[in-house]
Amino acid sequence: MKNIVVINPTDKLRKFSDLWSPKIIAEINDAYVKLAKLKGEYVWHKHDNEDEMFLIIRGVLKIELRDKVLELQPGELVVIPKGVEHRPVADAEVCVILIEPKSTLSTGDAEDTGDKKSTHGEWI
């Protein structure tokens, strides 16, 4: 049987420093729970078939949509529905929990851009 352990996201955050590179910390059914550190502007993208949840651990994350800008404080969450174009922007470093289907690529329908590589994430 799978080993069942308590996961401390704050501890896991000490294990990496690369930005825009989600790390997998758990799986629930067909979804992964990921951690990411964000700073600066990401690329505009959408996930055609997958809703994506952002839950803020530290920092303030802006998520630009085509018609408005969301601002998320620590402890807050949002679900970006499938097909909705969005661009995360972090003026200072932000630490987030992401929950999304295992099939989700970080850049969605967008190409790699500079240091924003398209990835499913790796386990830490």
Next chain:
Amino acid sequence: MKNIVVINPTDKLRKFSDLWSPKIIAEINDAYVKLAKLKGEYVWHKHDNEDEMFLIIRGVLKIELRDKVLELQPGELVVIPKGVEHRPVADAEVCVILIEPKSTLSTGDAEDTGDKKSTHGEWI
């Protein structure tokens, strides 16, 4: 298009006081994000087909398994895999985020027991 709004779980927690009665605050693909207030001992149960995630907002939650007891502090999370018998126990009130498939019943394979009613949860 669905209205995309930032969700503040702490604000939502002020909207209810009943224990062991999960409230739905968001949906991601085929899963719901729920909030619950727990105090006391729940019933032993399992979810035959659904993994279930617990993420602690406030308080300390024990989750008894048949072979050990997990203790979760605020900010920590655990995934209880499908088929694994578990019993949440909260010595003092605990506030948690639950993420589980829309099909999940709170008591899993167990019957209603006193004030622990089997529910899919209602939206708040």
